[in-house]
Amino acid sequence: MKGFSATRVAAVMIKEFKQLTRDRLTYALMLGLPVIQLLLFGYAINTEPRHLPTAVLVQEDTVLARSIVSALHHSAYFDLAAQARSPAELDEMIRQGRVQFAVTIPGDFTRRVARGGASDRDRAQVLVEADATDPSATGGAVAALAALPMQALAHDLKGALLPRGQAAPPFDVVVHARYNPEAITAYNIVPGLLGVILSLTLVMMTALSVTRETERGTMESLLATPVEPLEVMGGKLAPYVVIGLVQTVLILILARFLFGVPMQGGWVGLSIGVALFIVGSLALGFLISTAARSQLQAMQVSIFYIFPSILLSGFMFPFKGMPGWAQVLGEAIPVTHFLRVVRGALLKGQGLGDMWRELLALLAFVCVVTALAMARYRRTLD
16 A cells, blocks of 8 residues: 555546536636625625605695605615605505605694694504515514604794694504514515525426436437427426426415415416416526536526525525615516516515516516527537
8 A cells, every 4th residue: 555645646637627627617616606605695685675665645735744755765774766746656665665655744734843742643643554575674663753743843833833842752653564564574584485486496407407418418319309498498497397386385275274375366476477487487498418528517696696686585684674686686687577476466466467577577587588599509400
């Protein structure tokens, strides 16, 4: 038996480094994934979101009403994104997910502040409706509302109104948590898991399946047949479409009976969204397989896609709490739009008119990825 040789160890080490440099995809993933993790966790992830989009309905044009709007505007938690003209328009904004908060200042607000009613029925009130589908996105902002009554009108209660801000707050903030009033985290997480599970299984399984045929040489036999690229893609992906549909039905059943997730409706839009997302995920897996030279590479590229999908889609962390550049990246990820479809349908009962933007984004994803996969596969044929 030969003794230990540092020279031989060095020779094997040099050989391994050369092998890594030849495998450029693996080398890039090893260096790029830590950088992406650092940027995402360091800059994009925010567990206490601020500057949340807020719509305001002001039913009286008075100094006190404008002071409340100004206080919300200068708050770190609220970003006045729109001013509604009617209660119906305000309701539509929060139901479609365009705003996180809807604030209503009633028409008799100033009169009630001046009268200083002693009972709850007579006191001035400001209604704040919060989209509580994601409890972690609204918790900090709702807590900040406690200071609004004492701060908003601090410079307006003068003269005859001075006593109204001394004994007690001049008005009450009534918070109405919509769609998830009990702040049950499962109502947000479990529907979101549908998108994550479909991504994990369908993208990775398809990429590994096609790459496995390339490694084993069976793809060469397939390429020798007169089968068209689109026919190959359809035949390869059809079984996984069935698997994806079975997974969807199973997850929805378990979500209802194990976690009590409400099923408010929106089944037509949800069905279209599921179909588009399944086809898009499978097409992406097929596209990855045309670039990967081994199953290891296919798995690495799949993880490289899935990791940002979990962090930037709004599944684990509030989407509106991320900085602008991270939201732009998140909008380019199909999981983001699919989660909005699922949560909007199950928790809000949204219809096609409410989720058409998200469905259109999923359709664009399917078309682009399918076209790229076909182009890559044709080059493989050549």
